[in-house]
Ligand SMILES: CC(=O)N[C@H]1[C@@H](OP(=O)(O)OP(=O)(O)OC[C@H]2O[C@@H](n3ccc(=O)[nH]c3=O)[C@H](O)[C@@H]2O)O[C@H](CO)[C@H](O)[C@@H]1O
């Protein structure tokens with residue numbers, strides 16, 4: 001199925017939007033800041049509208065010709081439409097989306113300013129944890145490894161015990177990167193595939209098996225991350241929790257009906273238009289080893305059922321992950337600060353970009369369209 005993810009308009013948001021600590025979801029409730037903004041805009045538009053009517057009435061009364069009346073009406077319609085468009089883009093009341101720092105099931109959504117980095121690191125340091133990190137670089141994707149690893153050494157769980165597991169079909173192409181103390185890297189040689197879709201969705205199965213064979217003994221938390229990425233800012237212990245979901249940067253202010261979920265009931269990843277909390281990105285899968293195992297195993301099983309029916313969900317394992325997280329709510333969400341896209345300008349709400357998808361030429365790096 002060909003499905004196109006949209007690029008999103010960069011919204012202007014008032015600074016006041018950030019001071020509210022809200023307990024609302026993006027769909028079921030109005031938020032305090034958006035209601036204020038909505039009232040203000042309605043009053044402003046209403047008075048501008050009344051003024052316009054007066055001006056146009058005066059013009060119509062003065063003019064004798066039919067043409068001028070039509071022209072005046074057209075101008076009036078134009079103003080109204082522009083006003084509505086403006087409202088649509090700026091008002092959270094008409095275009096509701098979440099600025100929330102809590103989900104409707106009271107899981108925190110991590111944004112800059114919601115945590116104390118030193119304090120949160122010190123709490124987890126005491127627990128002497130190991131963070132396993134899987135990353136897949138098959139085919140030509142090995143080109144992304146150097147930047148990924150070097151930037152991770154600079155920003156990712158600095159001061160913690162991190163064990164990278166690099167899955168690749170080209171072990172000789174894994175770059176030598178100087179790792180910090182207590183950090184190590186294991187290369188896992190795997191067979192390639194001739195379809196990129198297969199490479200991305202097979203990650204679920206490989207993570208499932210790695211957890212069973214090693215991580216249950218070797219780690220406390222695990223993150224599986226896309227390799228065509230780079231860290232630009234801190235990613236630390238604030239991201240730890242039982243089950244983590246990252247809000248996709250393209251859909252954090254989108255209505256659920258517009259999420260690119262799998263919509264065909266034949267697929268195990270099917271989600272009806274009336275359901276959905278957030279659109280989570282497939283580039284990050286994380287949490288406690290046991291919880292991530294459950295996600296990976298379930299998604300692998302669902303992917304297998306689909307494959308037996310020759311159906312592939314719109315966004316492969318990302319669609320299955322979204323289905324899983326809808327019915328097994330994550331205990332913590334990471335804001336789009338934790339998964340941005342270099343291609344897209346920084347939005348006002350996003351104070352810091354910590355991790356981002358680099359720009360790639362799909363035709364150059366993927367084995368098939
Ligand atoms: C930001 C984000 O949420 N990205 C997701 C999105 O598109 P993306 O465009 O980010 O997908 P992608 O091409 O980066 O593929 C996902 C990952 O699979 C691996 N890979 C892929 C192809 C290949 O030839 N070799 C290889 O190693 C690699 O680790 C890569 O990072 O949708 C994909 C599924 O359709 C995945 O869910 C991605 O995580």
Ligand SMILES: [Mn+2]
Nearest residue numbers: 226228283357
């Ligand atoms: Mn990617």
